[in-house]
Amino acid sequence: MVKRGSSIGFFGIFGRSEDMRRLDEALRRAGLHPAQVPEGVKLAAVGLMAGEEMQEPPPTAYPSVGELMAFCALGADLFAHENGEARLAAATRRVEAALEAGEGRDAEIILLMLHAKLIHPALGDHYDIRAESED
Template sequence: MVKRGSSIGFFGMFGRSQDLRRLDAALREAGLHPVQVSEGAKLAAIGLMASGRAADPPATAYPPVGALMAYCALGEEAFARENGGERLSETRGRLEAALEAGEGLDAEIVLLMLHANLVHPELVERYDIRAEEG
């Protein structure tokens, strides 16, 4: 599910859409270079953020999503180096709450990262993260 109007550009002739630029900036801010996340995963994340909304997600919605995606991809140690202990604790708590609840935006982002094969093996093992069939 891709949000209408999202664009990765076309042969360098058209620029990336604002939502993709915002997510790229949020990933960078959290210590993960955006090229490490496929365009498809980023478009899907934006689609999840926009799901059920009449308007585009506000600019403030991107940093928390970028942080969770970065935490999933980098693992705890690298994320802590890039973001510090306070942000690590906050983001770890969001991951744990998402896994406990099994629903909501954070849970959907974690599932997206799992299906994109972007969850750090340390986190997969520690939290026994897996997608259940059905």
């Protein structure tokens, strides 16, 4: 995780870490209530943002990640309703580029959302996003 340590708080005694508050705010601004995303998923997203260098993500990184997570969870229609057509087009381009590349932070966030079962069914169908089981 991040050097200073991410924290989700504990019984209201200890506060949430700054990185978790920033991600919650980014999700909220993108139209997705933070309570709809499990804390473990948010912790993992912050870890992905920190990267291998384990550096604190800059404040400017959170809106982009929150927007992509919101797009994945809300689907195109609700995301467009909350954010407008221009942001929908930008999010759609990001998803398409990430799926084409198969790597990078956006691809990792999409994979995280998939494994957390937070990919909107219509997006999963449209982009054929699915996890293959090894049965």
